[in-house]
Amino acid sequence: MENQENKAPEAQTFDGGITPEQVAAFKAKHRKAFRIDIVDGEDTHVGYFKRPDFETIKAVTKVSKVDEVEAGRIMFDKCWLGGSEELRTDAILFMAVQKQLGQVLNSCMGSLKNL
Numbered sequence: 001m002e003n004q005e006n007k008a009p010e011a012q013t014f015d016g017g018i019t020p021e022q023v024a025a026f027k028a029k030h031r032k033a034f035r036i037d038i039v040d041g042e043d044t045h046v047g048y049f050k051r052p053d054f055e056t057i058k059a060v061t062k063v064s065k066v067d068e069v070e071a072g073r074i075m076f077d078k079c080w081l082g083g084s085e086e087l088r089t090d091a092i093l094f095m096a097v098q099k100q101l102g103q104v105l106n107s108c109m110g111s112l113k114n115l
Helices: 020-030 054-064 068-079 091-105
Strands: 033-040 043-050 080-083
Touching (some): 020 033, 020 043, 020 080, 033 091, 043 068, 043 091, 068 091
Antiparallel strands (some): 033 043, 043 080
16 A cells, blocks of 8 residues: 655646647737746646736726736736636735736837937
8 A cells, every 4th residue: 555645746737728729819819928837836827818908008007006906906807818717816826927917018128229
């Protein structure tokens, strides 16, 4: 008989059952789609998000002056395409996603040239 207590729990990936075909559809529909992986202990939670539109950025900017967490929730909900539902319901995972979504807003580079 094997001793079950000595076995380490196996790492799992929670991605909401999103298929490669769905990922391709996200990219085709939204032009830019992002996968955010959050590692929690041995487990990985995956979420798929689209780039925010002007309406989303406006709402986030307005609400962030009063409640930054609610502003993050708006960004999450408006950009969410699918994945692990725990990213939405677990506060620690949610905040880790917020950090990554903030990088999406600052991911483009620009340059200014005097002509």
